[in-house]
Amino acid sequence: MTARVYVTLKPSVFDPQGHTITEALHQMGYGGVDDVRQGKYFELNLPGTSADQARTLATEVARKLLANPVIESYRIEVAE
């Protein structure tokens, strides 16, 4: 299976990079972009696992390493 992990800053946490990107887009004329939140994307290749096993393992590594629970949250998708 493949597990896709999306890590983003919690909504309550200010995103300086997203803010800078928003400002750049406004400067480029994309005034319709109200806000940008930046995040990270990980693909975990997990051969020989079931969907449940892949999700359990991805959750564990997201919690321990990929995301910092103080500032970030994560979302996991599992696919063939």
Added chain:
Amino acid sequence: MKFAIVVFPGSNCDHDAYHATRHVLGQDADFVWHKETDLKGADVVVLPGGFAHGDYLRTGAIARFSPVMDSVRAFAAAGNPVIGICNGFQVLLEAELLPGAMLRNTDKYKCEYVYARVEQTDTPFTNLCTKGQVLKIPIAHGEGNYYADPETMAGLHANRQVIFRYVSHEGEVTAAANPNGSLDSIAGICNLARNVVGLMPHPERACESALGSADGKIVLESVISVFAKA
């Protein structure tokens, strides 16, 4: 007394710490590679500045799992003094030896002198300071924007764990004097037991007036004085 200076792949202020402790302050000092677990009988552990593991993933996120960190954790748990400077502070946060986390600076990477006010003097790294003393010390970081949730912030203040704050030359907390957007202008904090201190400014780079400032020397002299008294 002896300083152990931990070296991660990407540390680049390890030699600054070595120079300050050994050559300026005349103490014993030794490097400890991050894959080692022997702290070589040191009295104080320094986690130096730099870019451990290239700052990949998050600053300090990979360094936290280096073998040496188990020894640092045990050393700190026994009440011994540990100081994390800049990237070392970031490592202490990721290792959960200090509360909170670092965000990117609100605008950009900053490399400049700042004024850091000593908020508390009952730590091994500020005991020679006076409360409110303002130190001119350089910073050099892109991720020094200290963040903690409101509950953690309340705990930090209630337990007097905020040790350094960014201030103006006159010693006032102002928005203009905050170089990175840190909550409450926090420049450095300690743990509940007060033996682990992390700060973004570099005291080890401000130990000789020929280099621009000697204000940082008192931070290292403080911890030396703890052992001189013992």
